[in-house]
Every structure is written in structure tokens, then in C-alpha cells.
Amino acid sequence: MKNILIPTDFSDNAWDALLYAIRLYDAVPAHFYILHTYQAGTSRTSNRMSKYRDTHLHRVLKDESEKGLKKIQRYLDENLLNDDHKYQTISQAGDLVFQIKQVVTNYNIDIIVMGTTGATGAKEIFMGSNAVSVINHIELCPVLTVPKDYEFTELKNIIFATDLKRRFYSIELFSLIELQTIHESNICLLNVKEGDDLDKTKLHNLKDIKALFKDGTVSFEQTELDGKVAKSIMNFSKNHNSDLVCLVNSEKKFLKKLIEEAVIKKVSFHSAIPLLVIPI
Template sequence: MKKILLPTDFSENSWNAIKYALQLFKNDTCKFYLLNTYTPAIYHVEYVLVSPAQFGLGDVIRENSLKHLDTFEKKIEKEFNNPKHTIESISAFNTLILEIKEVVIEKGIDYVVMGTKGATGAIEVLFGSNTVHVFKNIKCPILAIPENFEFEAPHEVLFPTDYEVHYQDHHIKPILDILSFYNSRVNILNVSYGYDLSEQQEKNKQNLEDYFKEVAHLYHSVSGQTVPQAITNFQLKSRINMLVMINNKHSFFENLFFKSTINQIGFHLTIPFLVIPIQTNKT
């Protein structure tokens, strides 16, 4: 059984991500955890030191959270009614990142699926700071769904790589698990800077070949482009339904998202983005 965490702030954006997850995993036996976290708008030290109930705020906020979670549960049952899926709601007085960390470990979560905010140029805003922080801090595959994205089966998947990762089961299995019910093809994209692959990179490439041997896959090598340009250009000429990247601290993933030039890269993502951590809580 797959265990999938669905953080929600009850926005249309988060509902859209929930719908995507329910459709993507419709053929899987799954347990979905709907998660809402809350902290009071007024966050005084004395509020934390003394029981929140004494202020009367915590109860109201919690009741509101539980009520909205119940509404979402009923909405899921009404619209999807999938006997393979069970839903459990979690309402937590905590920050989003800390609670996701705890739930991922406690429940043995396989994927976190969450919505992203609309594009305005800066990646922090494009994804929403919450999503970027989740990418950075959560050791679990994260699937980020762009605002207003309508579900498409992931028939064509784009997987950019610099072949610097020694691929292991926990890197590739989440990809294969998603693709197992779809007639998918993986497009492995390498951006060349005029150098031949090192011996280690060649080994990693062969290792990747072994993992994808049961799946349709194609290798692509481009030069004279940055990674964001290569991804954007590939999307323009091919109908890609999902982007997959491994969050290797020393790879272009980190350069792509977490450097100071973040607002200059013009990286506009319009498709679901699966981010695989280099290490997971299960390794």
C-alpha cells in the first residue's frame, strides 16, 4: 500500500494537487493523509508557554481546521469514491515543514503531493516558499503540482541528469512506481559543456540504463544551453507530462533552485515536478 501525504491550506490550489494525486494513483491501493497545520495569527511567547486553551484561540482554530478537513474528505468521497483509497485527516498545531517531517517518518510516507503558487518570475514565488522549503528539508519524494494544472497521464517524462549520482533503488523506484500503470517513456536529458563523461559518470549512466531497462527510454544530450534553458526548450518541442529531478546537493539541482541568482533564471514550470531526495528517511 502506498502512503501519500497531501498538505492542504484548503485553497483551490491545494485541492487541485489533491485531485491530481487521486487520479495519478487511481489504480494503486493507497492511504492518503490530508494534513492541515495551523499556528495562531498572534504568536506570543506567553501563548506557547501557557496552554493555548487558556486564550481560547487554539480551540477555535483547531475546530476550523477539522471542519475544513472533514469537508475535503467528503468532497473526495463524492467526486472520486475509489474503493482502493482510504483517507485519514491530520490537524496539527505546528509549522508545515516540521509537521511534514514528523508525519513522513511516523507514517512511512512514500510521496508528498502539494500545490504550487502562480508564476511571477522568482522561483520562490513561482513555487511558493513552502514548496521550496519542502524540497530543501524533507527526505521523501515530493510531487509539486502547478496551479490550475489539469491531470494528464505521465506518458512522457523528462529526467535531466548530470550523471553525477550513483543511482540507487530509493532514487529510481518512486519514478518506476508512478510509471508502472502508464505506458510511459522516460527522456533522459544531459546538458553537455564540451567535456566527455568521466569514468564515474559512464558507470552511473550504465547503472541508470539497468534501472530503466523495462521502461521505454531515450537519451538526449544538448550543448550550449543552461539546464533551465534545456528543460524549457525540450518542453517546447516535446509533450512532456512530468519533470523528475534528483535533489543532489552537489548537482545542478542545487544551482537551479537555491543560489542567489534564483530570480534571474526565468525557470517557468507548467507541469508536475517530482523531486527525489538524494537520501530518504528510509535509507
Template sequence: MKQILIPTDFSLNAWQAICYAQELFKDQECVFHLLNTYTPAIVSSRFMAQHREEELHQQGSGNYSEAGLKELVERIQRNGPNPKHYFETYSSFSLLTDEVNNFVEHENIDLIIMGTKGMTDGDHIYMGKNTVRLIKTIKNCPILAVPRNIDFSVPNEISFSTDFNMFYTHSELEPLIEMALTFNATIRIVHIQDGLKPLDEIQRFNLGMLRKYLAQIEHYVHTISEVKSFSDTLLAFNRELDIHLLAMLNYRNSRVDELTQEPVINRDSFEVQVPIMIIPEISIIYRNKKRKSQVA
């Protein structure tokens, strides 16, 4: 049974991410772990000991969190229950990144799904601070970030952005391969260059291995010249080919860094209209750990 973690702050975008997740996996048995975290607002006071003030705030926030999760499950059930879907709720007094890391570690989470923006993020940005933090922090589980106000489309056209400079293992590409096989999708491997030039020996080898991994999936390689910026070029490619999901591998100095930098995040003109699946570079230690858990 698939284990899906959905962090929520009860915002509209968070609700839309839940709806997307339900539709995406409507034919699969899943446990959806709905997580809300809260932290204290530390305010100085002349009349109350600081620890007591924090305790009262924690109690109030905890009540709000638990009530919000209860209402969320009730809303899901009112929308039409799916007998294949099960929901667990978790309210936690902790930092979101810490709690998500703990969940992934102990609950064998397969995928994290969340909105691209939260309740406190402005309309002028396309990706909020919590989403960016998780993308930069979570190293052992893929994240699917769902933009606000998108209509669900079966992801049968997937773009995978790469520069072929990194050697990917089959384990790292498993989330992408599984998604493509589940929905009988075509994968568009898109290589954006600053001026078109031939691949070097390492790039050719990595492309060859990538095509080997994707042998059972219909896939095409698109090499295009960067126009204005990487983010603008990728967005234009996705629009032109009617892409339903964008996948990227997150490793050191990868193109994911460019999409999560403040100048891009804060641009009014940049608005990703498809979900983005960020796949972390999985370490050998994690792969061995995952293999042991599957054997157990």
C-alpha cells in the first residue's frame, strides 16, 4: 500500500494538493498521512514567565491544529469517500522540516505531496518558503509540489529536465519510472543548453544509461537553446508540448537550485502551471537502508 505524506496549513493551495493526490491515486490503495505542524510565537511579557506564555500559546495552537485536521477529514469524506484511500492525521508541535524528516524516516513514506504555496505566501510568488525548505532539506523522498488553481490532468506527458552531467542510478529514477508506467506516459527528456553544442563523452554515456533505464517507456530527447533564462525556456517547452508533470533530480548545483532561488520565485511572470516532482539524489546509505526495510 502506497504511503503518501501531505503537509497542510489548511490553505486553499493545500486543499487543492489533497484533491490532486486523491485523483492521481484514485485507483491505488493509499494511506494519506495529513500533517499539520505549529510552533510557538515567542513574545516578551512583563507579567508572565516566558515558558508559561509559550505553553499557553502551544495549547491554543494545538487545539486549532487538531480541530483543523478533523474538519479536513470530514470535508474529504463529504466530497465522496474512496474505499481505496485511508487517512491518518498528525498534529505536531515542531518545525515542519524536522517532522517531515522524521515521518519519512519512520513511516516509509513513498511520496510527499504539497501545495507550492502556503497561507502566508504572497500572490506574487510561485513557490512558498515551506515548499522551498522541504525541497532543499528532504534528501530521501520525492516531493510533488502542486500549483494552485490547476485542473487535474492525467500525467501522460512528463518532462524530465537534465543536462546529462550527472550519472543517475536506476534507484534514483524509480519515482519517475513508476509514474510513467502507472499512467502509460511519454517522457520528454529536455536538455536546455546555453547555445547548442555536441554532448561530451560523459554526457553521451549518461544519456545512454538514461535511455537504457527508460527502455520500456516511450521517451524522446529534446535539446533546445536557452532563451532569456533556464526557467523561462523550461516553462515555454512545457506549454508548447502540453506537459502534465515536470520531473527534476535534485543534487548539488543542479538546475533545481535555479528554480528555488529568490529572483525566480519572486517573479510575477514565472508561474508553473504543472505539478513539479523533485527527486532527491539518493545516497548509497539510504538505498541500502530502503532495501533492508523491504526485506524485513
């Protein structure tokens, strides 16, 4: 059973991310955990009236959270019938990233799927900046972000962007390998060319990465640097009808350069297709 976490703020984008995740793992036994977090401001004053207001606000937010989740649960149970799927809602007070970490640990979550843009008004803060915050602070499982208004399409073509400076192991790329297996996808290993041809180490790493995927489904492409690495990746994915882009988020990352130009943040906000970020 695959355990999938879907954070929601009840926005259309969060709902689309949930439906995307359900369709993405339609053929896999899966337990979907739908998490909503809420946070009431705490008054700096300590008089009885301020405490009453804080308590009342907390109660209101808790009630709204539970009602929203019940509505989602009811729809899923009545309309998305799949004997291999289970749905469970979780309402928690507190910081989003902290609560996600707790859920990931407590429920042995395999992957987080979330939208990149939240509801209008105050709630916009939730998914805009927090999608990036989750990517940067969750170290135990991959994060898959779904752009606003994106409609599910089969994963025919997946881009795995890498600088080829390190070797990868199957356990590290399990989520990507699994998706490729489920959807019988073609994998394009993409390297942004910034200098000379590949050296022996990179050629060896390329060979090892190819060996992790099914025979005949992996290709290798290089693309010229177009100003920024992030821009080069996105332009390539757009021009090659890609259905998913995968990046690795590690300390040594594809990476020092990508960190310097904040590629994870740039791609998260500007990618027109889903983005899978794997922590290593």
C-alpha cells in the first residue's frame, strides 16, 4: 500500500492536485491522507478578553477545517470508487511544514503531492510560498508539485535533469522508477551543457543511471545553457512535450549552481507541468 499525502487549503489548485494524485496512482493500492492545517494568531496581551478571542478564533478555524475535510471525504467516498484506494482526512493546528513532517513520520508517507498556488486573498500564502518551503524542508520523501489549472495526462515523457556528477542508486530514485513502471513512460536524461564534452566520470554515471530503468525506455539529451539552468530545463521540457520534470534536491546538488540561482524555487513557481523533487 502506497501512502500519499495531499496538503489542502480547499483551493481549486489543491483540489486539482488531489485529483491528479488519485489518477496518477489509479492502478496502485494507495492510502491518501488529505491534510489541512490552520493557525490562529496569539494575542500578545494576556487579559481575559484577548484569551477569549484567541480561543474563539481557534474554535472557528478548527470547525471550518473539519467541515471542509468532511466535504472532501464525502465526495471521494461517493464518486471516486476504487477498491484499491483509501481516503483519510487530517485536521491539525499549527505550522504547515511542521505538521507535514509529523504526518510523514507517523503515517510512513511515500510521496507528497501538492498544488503550487493557493486560494485568493490571505490563503494565497499557503500554496505559493509553502510549496517551495515544503520542498526545501521535507527530507524524508519526494514532493510532487502540480501547477495551477493543470489537467492530468498520462506520463508518456518524463525528463530527469541531472548534471551527472554523482552516481544514483535505485532506492534513491524509487519514486521516479515506480512512476515510469506504472505508466510505461519514456525517460529522457537531460544534461544542461555548460562546457566541454562529458568526462569519464559523467559517462560512467550516465551508464549507471540508464541501467536503473527499463531497457529501451531511456534516452539522453544535452541542451545548451540558456541564461539560467532552470530556464534551460523548462524550455527543453516545453519543446519536447514533457509530462513531468524530475529534479534531485541534495546537499551537493545539481546543485551548487542550481542553489545559487534558486532553481528549485524558480521551477516551482514557473513550471507549466508537474515537478517531482527527490531529496537525497
